[in-house]
Amino acid sequence: MTVAADPGADPGVDPKSELSGRGSVGDVVFRGLAVTAASLILVALAAVFIFLGIEGIPGFNVDEQHYAGQGSFMGLVVPLLFATMYAAVLALIIAVPFSVAIALFISHYAPRRIAVPVAYVIDLLAAVPSVVFGLWGAVALGPYLVPAHAWLAKNLAWLPFFDGQPSGNGRTLFTASIVLAVMILPIITSICREVFAQTPRLHEEAALALGATRWEMIRYAVFPYARSGMVSAVMLGLGRALGETMAIAMIASPKVLISLFIVGTNNPQTIAAHIAQGYKESTPDRLSVLIATGLVLFAFTFLVNALARWIVARGRAK
Amino acid sequence: MSIQVKDASIFYGDFKAVEDVSMSIKPKSVTAFIGPSGCGKSTFLRTLNRMHEVIPGAYVEGKIQIAGQDIYGPNVDPVAVRRKVGMVFQRPNPFPTMSIYDNVLAGNKLNSKRIKKPEADAIVEKALRGANLWNEVKDRLGKPGMGLSGGQQQRLCIARAIAVQPEVLLMDEPCSALDPISTAAIEDLIHELKSDYTIVIVTHNMQQAARVSDDTGFFNLKAAGQPGHLVEFNPTKQMFTNPDNPDTEAYISGRFG
Numbered sequence: 001m002t003v004a005a006d007p008g009a010d011p012g013v014d015p016k017s018e019l020s021g022r023g024s025v026g027d028v029v030f031r032g033l034a035v036t037a038a039s040l041i042l043v044a045l046a047a048v049f050i051f052l053g054i055e056g057i058p059g060f061n062v063d064e065q066h067y068a069g070q071g072s073f074m075g076l077v078v079p080l081l082f083a084t085m086y087a088a089v090l091a092l093i094i095a096v097p098f099s100v101a102i103a104l105f106i107s108h109y110a111p112r113r114i115a116v117p118v119a120y121v122i123d124l125l126a127a128v129p130s131v132v133f134g135l136w137g138a139v140a141l142g143p144y145l146v147p148a149h150a151w152l153a154k155n156l157a158w159l160p161f162f163d164g165q166p167s168g169n170g171r172t173l174f175t176a177s178i179v180l181a182v183m184i185l186p187i188i189t190s191i192c193r194e195v196f197a198q199t200p201r202l203h204e205e206a207a208l209a210l211g212a213t214r215w216e217m218i219r220y221a222v223f224p225y226a227r228s229g230m231v232s233a234v235m236l237g238l239g240r241a242l243g244e245t246m247a248i249a250m251i252a253s254p255k256v257l258i259s260l261f262i263v264g265t266n267n268p269q270t271i272a273a274h275i276a277q278g279y280k281e282s283t284p285d286r287l288s289v290l291i292a293t294g295l296v297l298f299a300f301t302f303l304v305n306a307l308a309r310w311i312v313a314r315g316r317a318k
Numbered sequence: 319m320s321i322q323v324k325d326a327s328i329f330y331g332d333f334k335a336v337e338d339v340s341m342s343i344k345p346k347s348v349t350a351f352i353g354p355s356g357c358g359k360s361t362f363l364r365t366l367n368r369m370h371e372v373i374p375g376a377y378v379e380g381k382i383q384i385a386g387q388d389i390y391g392p393n394v395d396p397v398a399v400r401r402k403v404g405m406v407f408q409r410p411n412p413f414p415t416m417s418i419y420d421n422v423l424a425g426n427k428l429n430s431k432r433i434k435k436p437e438a439d440a441i442v443e444k445a446l447r448g449a450n451l452w453n454e455v456k457d458r459l460g461k462p463g464m465g466l467s468g469g470q471q472q473r474l475c476i477a478r479a480i481a482v483q484p485e486v487l488l489m490d491e492p493c494s495a496l497d498p499i500s501t502a503a504i505e506d507l508i509h510e511l512k513s514d515y516t517i518v519i520v521t522h523n524m525q526q527a528a529r530v531s532d533d534t535g536f537f538n539l540k541a542a543g544q545p546g547h548l549v550e551f552n553p554t555k556q557m558f559t560n561p562d563n564p565d566t567e568a569y570i571s572g573r574f575g
Contacts, residue, residue, distance in 0.1 A: 111374070201372075206411040206475070209369060210425035210482060211401030220424065224415035 052295040059292030062285040068256055068278075073289070077296050079258045083268030084297065087173060087248055088241035090262070091180035096234055099185050103192035108218060119193060126186035134250030137179035142170030142251060149174065149263040160260040167253075173262040176251040180244055184237040191236065195229030196222055228312045235308030242272075242301050249273035271297040319385040319402075319485040319516050320345045321366065326380035327545070328361055330373065335361050337545040338380075341535060348508060348517045350527035350554065353537035353569070358546030359520050360490050362537070366518060367403035367488060368396040384486065401425075403486040404479035409495045410471035412463030412478070419459040421474055422446060425482035441481055448514075449477035450507050469500020476507065480515070487511065489519040493526065505530050524570060528558050536566045 059066075060073045070076040102122060106115045146168065153166035203221035212220060223230075248254075254269035254277065275290045282290065321343035328336040336358035343349045351359040364370040365378050368389065382389050389399045404425075412421045422442045426433055433441070442459065446452040451473040455466070463474050472492060479487060489508075493501040508517060508530045521527050527534050535551040550563045561567045 200411075202407065202409060202411040203413065205369065205372060205405075205407060206413065206478075207424075208372060209367065209400055209405035209407075210428060210478065211397050212428050213397050216428050220413060224413065227415075 049298070052291060052298055055288055056292035056295040059285070059288035059290070062289060066283070066286045066289050068274075070256055073292065076256060076289070077271075077293050079256050080269060080271045080274055080293055081296060081300065082258050083173075084242055084270040084272070084300070086260075086268060087177055087180060087270050088238055090173070090177035091184055091241045092234060092238055094178060094181035095185045095188060095237060098181070099188035099233070099237075100192055100230070102185075102189050103196055104218060104222075106189075106193050107196035108214065108222065119190070122186050122189050125182070126190075130183060130244060130246040131250075133179050133183055134246040137175055137247055137251040138171060141179060142172070142175045144170070145175050145178075146170045152263055161262050164261045164264045166263045167265045171251055171253050172264060173248075173252050173267040176248045176267070177262070179247045179251060180241050183244060183247060184240050187240060188233045188237040191233035192226065192230055195226040195233075199225045231311050232308065235305065235311075238308075239301055239305060242297070242304065245272040245276045249276045321486065321516065321518070322381075322383040322386075324381040324383075326362070326365065326378055326382055328358065328365055328370065328378050329376065331375040334545040336537075337547045339548045341548065341551045343516065343518060344533065345516050346512060346514070347532040348512050348519060348530050349533045349535065350531035351518070351520045351535045351537060352522075352524055352527050353546070353549075354539070355522075356546070357537040357539050359535075359537040361546075363488050363490055363518060363520050366486070367400045367405055369400070369405060371396060401482060402484055403488060404482065404484035405488045405490065406472070406475050406479055406492045408491045410468055410475050412466075412471050412474050414462070414464050416463060417460045418455050418463050418466070418474060421463040422477050422481050424478055445477040445481035446474075448480050448511070449473045450503060450510075451477055467500070469496050469503055472496060472500065472504060473507065476504075476511075480511070484515065486516045486518065489517065491520050491522060494522060501526070524558075528554060534558075536561075536563070536569060538565060538569070 064071050067073060067076045070079070102118070106119045106122075110118060146166075149166040149170060149172065152162040152174075153164065156162040157164075199222045203225060204217055207217040207220040248270050249272070252267040252269070252273070253265055254273060255266040256274070257266065257268055259266070259268055271293050275294055279287060279290050321341075323339055323341050323343075326336070326339045327334060339362055351363060353359050361370060365382060366384075366389075370376045370378070378390060384399075384403065388394070389403075412418075413424060416424065419442055422445050423433070423438055426438070426441055443452060443456075446455060451470060454470060455461075455474075458465075463471065466474060472495075476487075476492075493504050496504065505526065508519065511517060519527075519530065531554045533551065534554045534557040536549045536557070537546050538549045539546050550557065550561060550566045552562065556562075557566065558570060561570065
């Protein structure tokens with residue numbers, strides 16, 4: 001829509017005057033940029049998908065020696081997919097309560113002069129490279145958590161997660177999940193904080209005027225309002241956890257297996273970590289197997305995101 | 319419950335919004351506050367149940383007593399004050415995710431109180447009847463409160479406020495977002511509620527103040543940037559026929575300034 005094209009424009013103004021002409025040029029340029037940017041991202045996504053397809057599909061069916069001792073593609077990818085999901089869910093279980101609590105602290109509990117710096121520090125956490133997190137987990141946090149591993153294996157062994165011989169160096173899925181949780185915490189926190197802060201004052205006052213305490217007000221007004229936003233936040237965190245490579249690759253000593261046991265020496269390996277550790281010493285066949293697992297991860301993340309959108313849309317329709 | 323206010327001043331940080339208000343509000347009567355926008359009448363209303371404390375840095379000096387008890391006393395919990403002093407807002411604000419039934423019960427379910435189903439049903443019916451809404455919604459109590467018309471939503475908010483059996487009901491321009499028919503319904507309701515509750519209402523509509531209230535307080539600003547103050551507080555009849563203060567007369571007769 002340009003001003004110059006408006007038939008109702010003041011007849012005294014020449015529609016081809018320099019002023020109106022410049023406005024429409026800017027409009028065309030900006031529109032062009034926006035359309036290009038939008039198409040480019042779709043093209044990039046399609047290119048990635050095509051690459052994964054062409055390079056990966058042969059990997060579904062190669063000589064069985066290339067499947068890391070698992071015999072077939074399904075034998076390899078099912079444990080990997082399980083581990084990917086398992087590590088991501090463990091990370092979410094740890095990260096979500098913390099994120100929601102921190103977001104509430106920032107939006108509803110802390111005075112402004114504390115809330116602003118806390119929010120800033122949490123956002124900074126997102127800027128730490130994942131290699132640094134991985135290093136920290138493997139070198140510092142893992143050894144530090146060794147007594148915790150021993151305690152869990154001794155006292156909570158009735159849970160399948162802790163039933164077994166605990167690791168002596170802390171380089172386990174347990175440590176990796178904690179590091180992963182720290183890595184996805186900023187994104188979940190900052191989205192939750194934004195939606196919490198947007199709760200209409202009218203709803204908050206409705207609760208407070210009935211004699212609600214602050215926590216009751218949050219339950220009555222803030223959470224119902226923020227529910228779909230919180231689901232999006234969690235799903236974005238899940239998406240990041242699914243694709244995260246370095247933390248798991250560097251911390252957990254890996255093995256392709258399905259096991260709920262998270263504090264031992266052999267840990268289920270995720271797809272991303274499996275690719276990162278395997279692709280350098282690869283033959284072409286082995287490489288296409290790795291790419292095929294990448295294709296599975298891509299499809300899986302895509303499904304998770306679609307599911308998230310569906311949940312959010314359903315929540316809104318109500 | 320009577321409300322006694324002595325020398326109350328209200329501050330937002332360094333800014334003094336309202337200055338030296340003193341008044342005595344009679345129990346089981348309707349008291350209206352009128353005055354131009356920004357004169358502090360809503361702010362003052364909110365100090366009667368400590369709702370102004372929602373805004374950081376807001377505080378009150380002076381004394382406000384409800385039924386003889388200082389609501390700003392050192393051991394007084396604002397949450398407890400708000401349970402005794404209910405409030406209805408300018409725009410209807412039912413909880414959007416709750417049904418009509420749950421909206422009415424929202425206040426009763428606070429403080430982790432458990433209510434048995436027959437008791438809850440009785441509370442809902444009584445409150446909705448009290449708010450003149452029962453006949454309109456009794457067949458769809460499970461439907462969302464947001465599905466009602468604006469006037470019905472406002473009556474739902476009144477039902478929600480009276481379901482906890484407060485002693486005082488504050489209304490902050492309760493009809494300003496409503497059409498004339500809904501407004502008439504609310505005004506009728508105010509007349510009925512007066513036999514059980516002490517009602518304080520802020521309104522921009524002087525005819526409304528004249529119609530519903532027993533006493534009227536006129537708030538005004540001395541000048542732009544100055545705090546608001548209470549110009550006159552008198553029985554409504556006197557206020558609208560023979561006010562003490564010439565400013566009141568000018569405002570009421572439309573010759574404001």
